[in-house]
Amino acid sequence: xxxxxxxxxxxxxxxxxxxxxxxxxxxxxxxxxxxxxxxxxxxxxxxxxxxxxxxxxxxxxxxxxxxxxxxxxxxxxxxxxxxxxxxxxxxxxxxxxxxxxxxxxxxxxxxxxxxxxxxxxxxxxxxxxxxxxxxxxxxxxxxxxxxxxxxxxxxxxxxxxxxxxxxxxxxxxxxxxxxxxxxxxxxxxxxxxxxxxxxxxxxxxxxxxxxxxxxxxxxxxxxxxxxxxxxxxxxxxxxxxxxxxxxxxxxxxxxxxxxxxxxxxxxxxxxxxxxxxxxxxxxxxxx
Amino acid sequence: xxxxxxxxxxxxxxxxxxxxxxxxxxxxxxxxxxxxxxxxxxxxxxxxxxxxxxxxxxxxxxxxxxxxxxxxxxxxxxxxxxxxxxxxxxxxxxxxxxxxxxxxxxxxxxxxxxxxxxxxxxxxxxxxxxxxxxxxxxxxxxxxxxxxxxxxxxxxxxxxxxxxxxxxxxxxxxxxxxxxxxxxxxxxxxxxxxxxxxxxxxxxxxxxxxxxxxxxxxxxxxxxxxxxxxxxxxxxxxxxxxxxxxxxxxxxxxxxxxxxxxxxxxxxxxxxxxxxxxxxxxxxxxxxxxxxxxxxxxxxxxxxxxxxxxxxxxxx
Numbered sequence: 001x002x003x004x005x006x007x008x009x010x011x012x013x014x015x016x017x018x019x020x021x022x023x024x025x026x027x028x029x030x031x032x033x034x035x036x037x038x039x040x041x042x043x044x045x046x047x048x049x050x051x052x053x054x055x056x057x058x059x060x061x062x063x064x065x066x067x068x069x070x071x072x073x074x075x076x077x078x079x080x081x082x083x084x085x086x087x088x089x090x091x092x093x094x095x096x097x098x099x100x101x102x103x104x105x106x107x108x109x110x111x112x113x114x115x116x117x118x119x120x121x122x123x124x125x126x127x128x129x130x131x132x133x134x135x136x137x138x139x140x141x142x143x144x145x146x147x148x149x150x151x152x153x154x155x156x157x158x159x160x161x162x163x164x165x166x167x168x169x170x171x172x173x174x175x176x177x178x179x180x181x182x183x184x185x186x187x188x189x190x191x192x193x194x195x196x197x198x199x200x201x202x203x204x205x206x207x208x209x210x211x212x213x214x215x216x217x218x219x220x221x222x223x224x225x226x227x228x229x230x231x232x233x234x235x236x237x238x239x240x241x242x243x244x245x246x247x248x249x250x251x252x253x254x255x256x257x258x259x260x261x262x263x264x265x266x267x268x269x270x271x272x273x274x275x276x277x278x279x280x281x282x283x284x285x286x287x
Numbered sequence: 288x289x290x291x292x293x294x295x296x297x298x299x300x301x302x303x304x305x306x307x308x309x310x311x312x313x314x315x316x317x318x319x320x321x322x323x324x325x326x327x328x329x330x331x332x333x334x335x336x337x338x339x340x341x342x343x344x345x346x347x348x349x350x351x352x353x354x355x356x357x358x359x360x361x362x363x364x365x366x367x368x369x370x371x372x373x374x375x376x377x378x379x380x381x382x383x384x385x386x387x388x389x390x391x392x393x394x395x396x397x398x399x400x401x402x403x404x405x406x407x408x409x410x411x412x413x414x415x416x417x418x419x420x421x422x423x424x425x426x427x428x429x430x431x432x433x434x435x436x437x438x439x440x441x442x443x444x445x446x447x448x449x450x451x452x453x454x455x456x457x458x459x460x461x462x463x464x465x466x467x468x469x470x471x472x473x474x475x476x477x478x479x480x481x482x483x484x485x486x487x488x489x490x491x492x493x494x495x496x497x498x499x500x501x502x503x504x505x506x507x508x509x510x511x512x513x514x515x516x517x518x519x520x521x522x523x524x525x526x527x528x529x530x531x532x533x534x535x536x537x538x539x540x541x542x543x544x545x546x547x548x549x550x551x552x553x554x555x556x557x558x559x560x561x562x563x564x565x566x567x568x569x570x571x572x573x574x575x576x577x578x579x580x581x582x583x584x585x586x587x588x589x590x591x592x593x594x595x596x597x598x599x600x601x602x603x
Binding site for chain 1: 361394
């Protein structure tokens with residue numbers, strides 16, 4: 001047993017980790033450049049910053065008495081819970097991550113990567129990292145801008161809420177949620193894009209799955225990104241009317257358990273994606 | 288070095304795309320030099336190249352290139368360069384960006400990548416256009432930039448799928464000279480091309496393939512000898528071609544005679560080349576005809592292609 005462990009350790013040490021890290025960094029640089037600085041990404045910018053625009057209009061054209069602070073805090077929580085997690089990040093990640101492999105197949109340029117001296121698993125993980133960085137840059141900065149604009153309108157009261165009240169803690173929680181949402185949906189859409197020629201119908205099924213998740217048995221509820229994220233929300237908004245469709249109600253779980261659960265789900269999906277990319281063939285005529 | 292580590296080996300390789308046959312039970316051992324894959328469209332040439340480089344996986348059988356497999360990408364693709372037929376590139380890149388992005392993935396420094404990119408662009412004579420967007424390149428320029436990318440890292444094996452497509456005659460001649468030089472340097476070059484007459488001149492061996500089946504392989508002259516049941520055509524330059532033709536045609540294994548356009552030679556087609564040369568020697572000794580030169584007229588890939596595969600692409 002010990003001998004086996006030593007052999008495995010020796011095998012691990014012999015791997016070209018330095019080269020893999022260098023290749024991953026260079027791939028990430030190429031991919032982030034293409035994700036963020038292309039006209040095709042403009043609709044994802046729109047998805048990320050449309051709430052920011054609305055909040056800016058709200059800031060410029062409406063009055064903000066101090067007693068409305070808690071209302072606006074709830075509005076911000078609602079934007080994160082109902083818009084970003086369920087729609088903005090969902091469709092943004094669908095656009096970013098499904099392009100990474102499937103988009104390259106459609107453009108018939110994936111073979112250039114598969115003919116480079118980069119292990120396919122490194123290629124996949126680097127593309128995932130690049131997609132995650134791109135999504136986080138867009139949606140993270142959008143959340144920070146939303147937060148800043150929302151509280152800036154209240155002047156000293158808003159400043160006090162941010163620096164002496166729960167404000168910064170809430171911002172940290174929202175950013176953590178956005179990070180996990182991008183990683184979770186990203187991993188799922190990356191896998192779907194390798195399994196299906198058009199991942200959009202499968203993504204709609206995922207959206208439907210997330211919507212019916214609350215009525216599923218607790219074991220099945222664990223196979224859902226949004227159900228984990230709900231436990232991390234610093235301000236919970238009950239869903240009424242149409243918003244009920246976008247609200248996930250699950251058994252109470254601690255924040256750490258939810259985070260670890262989601263990270264485990266991401267790891268499993270990525271491991272399966274690595275198996276998929278090893279078997280991937282370039283047959284553009286049939287793709 | 289192990290002899291097998293210097294060869295490209297296909298061991299009983301088959302590839303099926305669902306129910307469609309790609310290639311069937313192909314066994315090959317390709318030594319260094321220039322090897323041309325010859326066959327009609329859809330015969331399996333590109334499939335063989337894609338199998339060799341791991342873009343598709345074999346349904347059965349084993350493939351190794353210099354003892355390596357594509358699963359070991361770090362080592363494999365340092366030794367192998369593949370210029371595919373896929374005429375597409377990542378959007379928005381200039382030729383220079385394309386070369387640098389590609390070379391940087393080898394883990395080399397930016398200075399080394401710069402030097403190799405410049406060297407490769409010079410070899411394909413595309414330095415002046417390197418700063419322009421690839422989207423604005425002509426078909427020939429795109430072919431050149433793909434070739435530059437395939438050779439930039441100094442691979443020992445270069446796989447070229449229809450590398451002369453889209454090139455003007457001057458660029459074709461330059462590319463062929465480059466391939467010939469690389470072959471002389473001890474590289475493996477595996478080329479598929481429709482332009483047989485040109486590729487034939489630089490090939491050390493040919494692989495004939497049709498319908499997914501390998502039908503002949505080896506040195507072009509060896510293959511021609513193997514196709515002995517097909518009459519061979521010989522051009523004889525002499526002072527009395529008509530007389531020679533009548534003498535030779537009297538022998539029943541001579542099946543066709545055609546005067547050369549300049550009237551100073553005759554093409555003779557024979558079913559028995561050994562007897563043909565014996566008889567020709569006798570005629571020369573008799574002094575009836577003064578023979579200046581004798582050369583096989585269909586001992587090239589194109590003629591053998593016609594014999595083996597036929598003009599319609601079906602195995603003859």
